[in-house]
Amino acid sequence: MPFCKIICCGSGSNRKEHGKKQVTWRIFSLKELHSATNNFNYDNKLGEGGFGSVYWGQLWDGSQIAVKRLKVWSNKGDMEFAVEVEILALVRHKNLLSLRGYCAEGQERIIVYEYMPNLSLHSHLHGQHSAECLLDWNRRMNIAIGSAEGIA
Numbered sequence: 001m002p003f004c005k006i007i008c009c010g011s012g013s014n015r016k017e018h019g020k021k022q023v024t025w026r027i028f029s030l031k032e033l034h035s036a037t038n039n040f041n042y043d044n045k046l047g048e049g050g051f052g053s054v055y056w057g058q059l060w061d062g063s064q065i066a067v068k069r070l071k072v073w074s075n076k077g078d079m080e081f082a083v084e085v086e087i088l089a090l091v092r093h094k095n096l097l098s099l100r101g102y103c104a105e106g107q108e109r110i111i112v113y114e115y116m117p118n119l120s121l122h123s124h125l126h127g128q129h130s131a132e133c134l135l136d137w138n139r140r141m142n143i144a145i146g147s148a149e150g151i152a
């Protein structure tokens with residue numbers, strides 16, 4: 001899903017706050033992101049998608065971020081990067097992941113998002129947390145409607 005990252009598991013009150021606050025994005029330096037992620041340390045790795053690896057990081061002000069780093073520079077990767085940044089910079093919705101900014105230095109292409117704790121919806125539906133999570137049909141319907149609202 002290249003440009004519509006849907007928030008699924010953040011805490012309710014934080015999500016509302018983020019929905020109202022018009023958080024603006026900015027350009028990050030590579031140095032700042034190295035420092036925030038402990039040099040893209042393996043221990044900070046949250047996961048991996050088609051674009052590249054995603055790392056947890058913390059900025060100087062204490063705020064937590066998720067840092068997605070393009071694995072190998074290519075025209076296709078560069079295009080995906082531009083599309084995702086452009087769209088996320090334009091849209092703000094409580095059910096969409098907020099863009100914190102990006103970094104484009106040399107061949108590095110990095111997208112910085114707000115950090116979403118509590119793992120992905122996929123892991124709650126089908127992964128290791130599906131047994132303990134107990135999502136009843138009511139909650140599943142609310143998630144489906146919330147996702148549809150975010151996409152719309």
Ligand SMILES: Nc1ncnc2c1ncn2[C@@H]1O[C@H](COP(=O)(O)OP(=O)(O)OP(=O)(O)O)[C@@H](O)[C@H]1O
Binds near residue numbers: 001053054119
């Ligand atoms: N903002 C975030 N906060 C917390 N974890 C995240 C965040 N973004 C991504 N992750 C973690 O990193 C993993 C990979 O994210 P990514 O967005 O690359 O996945 P994808 O949608 O499958 O990939 P792609 O669309 O690039 O093919 C996610 O499954 C999730 O565990």
